[in-house]
Amino acid sequence: MSDARAAILGTLRRTRDAHPLTPPPSDFTPLAEKQWPPEERLPRIRRLMEAVHTEFLEATEADWPAVVTDFLTREGASTLLYAPETIDGAKLSANTHSPSPPRGEGRGEGDVASSLTLIPYDRPIEDFKQQMFEGIDAGLTGTLGAIADTGSLILWPSAQEPRLLSLVPHIHVALLRADALYDSFWQAMRDGRWADGMPTNALLISGPSKTADIEQTLAYGVHGPKRLVVVIVR
Amino acid sequence: MADHAAQAVNFAAASKAALQDSELRGNFRRAMDGLMTKRAVQFADGQEWHRMRALAASVRLRALSKLPELLEQLETNLTRNGIQVHWAATTAEANAITLEIMRKANATLAVKGKSMVTEEMHLNAFLEDHDIEVLESDLGEYIVQLDGTMPSHIIMPAIHLNTKQIAHLFKQKIKDAASTGEDAAALTDLARRILRQKFMKAGVGMSGVNAAVAETGTLCLIENEGNGRMCTTVPPVHIAFMGLEKVVERLEDVPPIISLLPRSATGQPITTYVNMISSPRKEGEKDGPREIHVVILDNGRSSVYADPELRDTLRCIRCGACMNHCPVYTKVGGHAYQAPYPGPIGKILVPQMEGLAKRGEMPHACTMCNACVEICPVKIPIVEIMGRLRVEAVRPSATVKDAGAQASRTEALVWKGWAAMNSSPLAYRLATTALSAVGNAAPASLPLLKDWTSVRSKPRFAAKTLHDLARKKGIPDV
Numbered sequence: 001m002s003d004a005r006a007a008i009l010g011t012l013r014r015t016r017d018a019h020p021l022t023p024p025p026s027d028f029t030p031l032a033e034k035q036w037p038p039e040e041r042l043p044r045i046r047r048l049m050e051a052v053h054t055e056f057l058e059a060t061e062a063d064w065p066a067v068v069t070d071f072l073t074r075e076g077a078s079t080l081l082y083a084p085e086t087i088d089g090a091k092l093s094a095n096t097h098s099p100s101p102p103r104g105e106g107r108g109e110g111d112v113a114s115s116l117t118l119i120p121y122d123r124p125i126e127d128f129k130q131q132m133f134e135g136i137d138a139g140l141t142g143t144l145g146a147i148a149d150t151g152s153l154i155l156w157p158s159a160q161e162p163r164l165l166s167l168v169p170h171i172h173v174a175l176l177r178a179d180a181l182y183d184s185f186w187q188a189m190r191d192g193r194w195a196d197g198m199p200t201n202a203l204l205i206s207g208p209s210k211t212a213d214i215e216q217t218l219a220y221g222v223h224g225p226k227r228l229v230v231v232i233v234r
Numbered sequence: 235m236a237d238h239a240a241q242a243v244n245f246a247a248a249s250k251a252a253l254q255d256s257e258l259r260g261n262f263r264r265a266m267d268g269l270m271t272k273r274a275v276q277f278a279d280g281q282e283w284h285r286m287r288a289l290a291a292s293v294r295l296r297a298l299s300k301l302p303e304l305l306e307q308l309e310t311n312l313t314r315n316g317i318q319v320h321w322a323a324t325t326a327e328a329n330a331i332t333l334e335i336m337r338k339a340n341a342t343l344a345v346k347g348k349s350m351v352t353e354e355m356h357l358n359a360f361l362e363d364h365d366i367e368v369l370e371s372d373l374g375e376y377i378v379q380l381d382g383t384m385p386s387h388i389i390m391p392a393i394h395l396n397t398k399q400i401a402h403l404f405k406q407k408i409k410d411a412a413s414t415g416e417d418a419a420a421l422t423d424l425a426r427r428i429l430r431q432k433f434m435k436a437g438v439g440m441s442g443v444n445a446a447v448a449e450t451g452t453l454c455l456i457e458n459e460g461n462g463r464m465c466t467t468v469p470p471v472h473i474a475f476m477g478l479e480k481v482v483e484r485l486e487d488v489p490p491i492i493s494l495l496p497r498s499a500t501g502q503p504i505t506t507y508v509n510m511i512s513s514p515r516k517e518g519e520k521d522g523p524r525e526i527h528v529v530i531l532d533n534g535r536s537s538v539y540a541d542p543e544l545r546d547t548l549r550c551i552r553c554g555a556c557m558n559h560c561p562v563y564t565k566v567g568g569h570a571y572q573a574p575y576p577g578p579i580g581k582i583l584v585p586q587m588e589g590l591a592k593r594g595e596m597p598h599a600c601t602m603c604n605a606c607v608e609i610c611p612v613k614i615p616i617v618e619i620m621g622r623l624r625v626e627a628v629r630p631s632a633t634v635k636d637a638g639a640q641a642s643r644t645e646a647l648v649w650k651g652w653a654a655m656n657s658s659p660l661a662y663r664l665a666t667t668a669l670s671a672v673g674n675a676a677p678a679s680l681p682l683l684k685d686w687t688s689v690r691s692k693p694r695f696a697a698k699t700l701h702d703l704a705r706k707k708g709i710p711d712v
């Protein structure tokens with residue numbers, strides 16, 4: 001359809017040149033001014049995301065694998081899909097001994113924890129599509145941080161941490177480092193120099209999947225995860 | 235092209251029927267009141283609103299000022315990223331391109347995320363004629379597709395139906411819907427189960443585009459449900475459809491649009507997902523489509539662009555706020571317009587796309603109250619364009635398709651007479667004296683008068699003209 005291309009671009013160029021348009025300057029200060037003191041960012045993110053049913057857990061670098069597996073076990077999940085090639089994924093599998101009960105103090109439910117099976121996302125989706133859609137309860141991903149303005153997680157899925165990890169499982173568990181907080185999407189994009197090289201897929205996630213298409217009644221978990229659990233790692 | 239003979243769409247008759255449907259009116263009233271309230275909360279800070287919309291408008295205007303160059307840059311960068319670009323002058327071309335991609339992929343099932351451009355194309359009907367199943371996956375679109383109708387709102391397609399009506403529809407059309415009752419959560423869950431099977435099996439996923447970034451070759455999609463991510467990630471082939479005006483210059487231009495669109499549309503600070511796609515699956519990646527195609531559709535947009543005043547129509551970011559605030563749309567609903575885009579933006583966009591012979595009534599379905607202009611996040615002068623199109627409808631020109639289609643000899647004659655009367659003092663005096671003496675004898679059923687008097691009382695001429703009264707007071711004629 002190169003005819004269409006030439007015709008369209010030709011018309012646009014000719015008519016634009018006949019009536020040029022001088023746009024007003026773009027003043028980005030209303031975005032630049034969206035700032036919060038560092039100590040207010042996390043509470044704001046939490047408030048905004050909890051308003052759309054996101055759940056939060058607190059953890060440390062040392063205990064987050066246990067916090068995650070304990071939580072999922074308590075919630076009755078039996079399978080957790082994770083990214084074995086990431087640092088977090090390696091740490092999770094090293095600290096979780098399924099089916100034998102994981103270690104850790106103050107956790108008397110070790111026997112129950114053994115029911116959580118870790119499943120590595122280590123092959124192309126075509127090789128286990130059915131299992132992905134029908135046999136996975138939860139998926140674990142990292143994040144690049146979160147945004148105070150709107151209460152959003154930033155994810156750049158990768159070869160190691162694929163895109164569907166945060167989409168198909170019914171529960172999405174996301175690790176958020178408490179020091180990786182941005183004021184706005186605009187700031188995160190500029191500070192991270194995103195325009196210099198975008199990944200295959202970049203995502204902002206601001207809650208579990210939801211819809212209000214039936215008479216404006218909010219319902220969660222329409223196509224994507226029914227629950228989003230953010231683990232704040234300090 | 236063998237265009238369907240442009241038969242005028244009768245908005246007046248459809249709106250009359252809609253006005254008498256009290257259930258429909260109730261559904262819209264409730265929804266629109268809720269949306270307006272939620273939007274107002276998002277823009278409680280008037281300063282922020284004014285500055286943000288100035289920024290968003292500047293982003294759109296800058297894109298339009300360089301539109302041909304940006305489209306070329308977009309094409310270069312998408313291609314470099316491994317995304318295939320197709321250009322379509324008409325919806326027929328876009329449909330043919332889509333069919334060819336589907337055939338090459340050996341796909342007989344496509345899942346689709348919300349895309350208004352595909353509504354323009356009537357893509358579903360076209361593909362079904364070629365034995366390809368297309369399943370709408372946005373819940374509202376899915377409901378509308380089950381019902382065999384069209385979206386009544388560009389953001390909330392099934393807003394014209396209430397839970398009870400949707401439950402009834404599901405019961406009729408879906409086998410295991412008996413247990414869901416009239417509960418929105420249960421109905422949603424049923425749709426989830428059905429559609430997940432389809433996402434898994436579909437050979438092609440389709441989507442719209444909210445913004446395409448020329449600088450990086452990135453497609454931005456926003457949504458709440460996750461069906462957009464499913465359609466653009468699970469099937470092996472992804473086809474994205476965009477109107478040619480959807481391009482923005484820089485990645486940095488996306489945040490202002492992402493900020494204003496959901497706040498204006500549904501009163502949310504942000505949608506659940508902002509999905510930015512820059513490439514098909516790369517070597518070593520474990521999911522994502524292996525092929526991505528972008529179809530860039532003109533369908534009359536380049537003609538809209540040609541006129542410096544009408545061009546502003548193309549600023550639109552499709553938030554739908556103008557519908558929610560329109561005194562006409564909120565009363566009659568979206569179906570009365572019988573168009574892919576209803577409400578204020580539809581009233582200026584559709585006549586330019588489809589021509590004034592078919593859509594000449596649309597620009598008149600407006601009270602010119604300016605509510606849409608006040609809430610438009612990119613400051614489109616909708617009402618001015620509406621006025622311009624009313625003129626185009628009766629005055630033949632080369633600017634708008636079928637301009638002059640509504641020209642009426644009687645109306646032209648009346649205005650000619652009016653002009654003659656007002657340009658001669660003698661004619662004016664004679665005419666006004668005659669009208670004040672016998673004008674009231676004219677019956678309300680006179681041809682031109684009838685349209686007005688059918689719903690209003692006939693205005694009465696005063697016994698004395700203003701001139702007579704002024705003269706009596708000693709004010710001299712100039």
